[in-house]
Amino acid sequence: MASRPAARALRQSIRQLAPAVQRRTFVSAINSGARAAVASAPKAAVFQQQVRGVKTVDFAGTKEEVHERADWPKEKLLEFFKNDTLALIGYGSQGHGQGLNLRDNGLNVIVGVRKNGTSWKEAEQDGWVPGKNLFDIDVAIGKATVVMNLLSDAAQSETWPHIKPLITKGKTLYFSHGFSPVFKDLTKVDVPTDVDVILVAPKGSGRTVRSLFREGRGINSSFAVYQDVTGGAKERAIALGVAVGSGYLYETTFKKEVYSDLYGERGCLMGGIHGMFLAQYEVLRERGHSPSEAFNETVEEATQSLYPLIGAHGMDYMYAACSTTARRGAIDWSKRFKETLKPVFNDLYDSVENGSETKRSLEYNSQPDYREKYNQELKEIDDLEIWRAGKAVRSLRPENAK
Numbered sequence: 001m002a003s004r005p006a007a008r009a010l011r012q013s014i015r016q017l018a019p020a021v022q023r024r025t026f027v028s029a030i031n032s033g034a035r036a037a038v039a040s041a042p043k044a045a046v047f048q049q050q051v052r053g054v055k056t057v058d059f060a061g062t063k064e065e066v067h068e069r070a071d072w073p074k075e076k077l078l079e080f081f082k083n084d085t086l087a088l089i090g091y092g093s094q095g096h097g098q099g100l101n102l103r104d105n106g107l108n109v110i111v112g113v114r115k116n117g118t119s120w121k122e123a124e125q126d127g128w129v130p131g132k133n134l135f136d137i138d139v140a141i142g143k144a145t146v147v148m149n150l151l152s153d154a155a156q157s158e159t160w161p162h163i164k165p166l167i168t169k170g171k172t173l174y175f176s177h178g179f180s181p182v183f184k185d186l187t188k189v190d191v192p193t194d195v196d197v198i199l200v201a202p203k204g205s206g207r208t209v210r211s212l213f214r215e216g217r218g219i220n221s222s223f224a225v226y227q228d229v230t231g232g233a234k235e236r237a238i239a240l241g242v243a244v245g246s247g248y249l250y251e252t253t254f255k256k257e258v259y260s261d262l263y264g265e266r267g268c269l270m271g272g273i274h275g276m277f278l279a280q281y282e283v284l285r286e287r288g289h290s291p292s293e294a295f296n297e298t299v300e301e302a303t304q305s306l307y308p309l310i311g312a313h314g315m316d317y318m319y320a321a322c323s324t325t326a327r328r329g330a331i332d333w334s335k336r337f338k339e340t341l342k343p344v345f346n347d348l349y350d351s352v353e354n355g356s357e358t359k360r361s362l363e364y365n366s367q368p369d370y371r372e373k374y375n376q377e378l379k380e381i382d383d384l385e386i387w388r389a390g391k392a393v394r395s396l397r398p399e400n401a402k
């Protein structure tokens with residue numbers, strides 16, 4: 001039988017998530033089928049031990065170490081970085097989030113961007129002061145003990161011949177993606193051999209890095225060491241991970257970070273899910289369903305009702321919260337989708353591993369008019385019937401109603 005807190009959580013998620021019009025697959029959430037899954041809902045990773053600064057956590061049978069923010073209170077961070085100048089090179093999505101968090105943590109942080117570019121102006125708007133903690137890239141690197149390379153990946157490659165000689169012995173080189181050093185044959189980012197090279201990759205956009213920090217939480221991040229010449233690179237990576245706003249830090253390698261990241265964003269996180277939305281929507285429309293019906297059944301119910309349940313409690317919980325009719329069909333068809341899609345995912349992984357995705361990204365994103373070209377592509381997406389229908393559906397949400 002369901003534990004009371006779990007049952008309460010289910011009821012609460014139903015109250016919060018059920019749309020004004022109750023969905024067929026959702027109304028039976030309170031039936032007895034749901035209870036079985038509710039009983040197993042809080043089956044999170046099991047914490048096995050806590051030794052200073054590290055937890056060993058059992059992730060479905062595989063034990064991994066996790067580092068957490070609680071082990072690095074502000075005083076400890078200030079002490080650890082008391083002799084450091086952290087220079088954020090680039091002030092885009094990650095530069096903004098990580099930079100403001102570092103500043104709020106009281107660390108000695110400066111920003112280096114090209115003068116009078118978009119980022120320079122944005123940094124000024126965020127309170128960075130030219131000549132005090134906002135500099136041209138070269139000047140900032142000159143002042144830094146930790147060079148945080150947060151330029152776009154294409155720009156990291158483009159600027160490397162200029163930047164590399166400035167990263168002298170004694171500095172630490174930091175990335176938020178394994179892209180540049182791992183694919184060095186393509187990017188030409190061959191790191192100096194006499195500096196520590198580390199990575200902290202937040203699992204989310206820079207805006208989320210900032211908003212979770214402000215909420216007093218913290219984003220999950222990967223961290224890794226590429227090169228440890230001082231013997232202290234790992235501790236420095238963990239400390240920086242906490243300082244930029246991570247709540248939990250999971251160890252990986254540069255290679256695994258970049259492979260999984262490129263693969264994931266092209267797959268379930270973005271590309272795959274968009275492809276699946278389009279395919280489902282188009283079939284519904286071609287078979288005579290209205291735009292609102294096709295959109296509600298493809299996107300709205302997914303994002304507003306069902307995916308949040310997966311996020312909060314897992315897949316079985318979501319299945320259990322649906323009718324037995326929905327559950328039977330979904331479990332059956334998931335096998336067919338998996339079999340059909342797995343070869344596509346293997347092709348995708350190959351394309352990441354053999355550098356094709358990196359090559360494409362570098363070539364495309366280095367073009368002088370890449371921003372305009374993206375804007376055109378995004379406009380085309382925005383103009384698709386599915387997303388136009390989505391706007392109308394969203395306009396009916398109570399919070400958007402005029």
Ligand SMILES: NC(=O)c1ccc[n+]([C@@H]2O[C@H](COP(=O)([O-])OP(=O)(O)OC[C@H]3O[C@@H](n4cnc5c(N)ncnc54)[C@H](OP(=O)(O)O)[C@@H]3O)[C@@H](O)[C@H]2O)c1
Pocket residue numbers: 089090091092093094095113114117118119120149150151152153155158159176177179201202203204205206
């Ligand atoms: N965004 C994410 O969700 C995310 C998540 C995890 C990790 N990461 C990683 O974090 C790093 C930074 O990504 P981001 O998304 O924050 O980058 P971004 O928003 O694209 O930021 C680009 C920055 O690069 C600068 N820049 C671009 N071209 C330049 C050039 N030729 N010379 C000098 N500066 C140039 C821009 O300055 P101007 O304004 O002057 O052009 C801007 O400050 C990347 O390695 C990325 O893979 C990103």
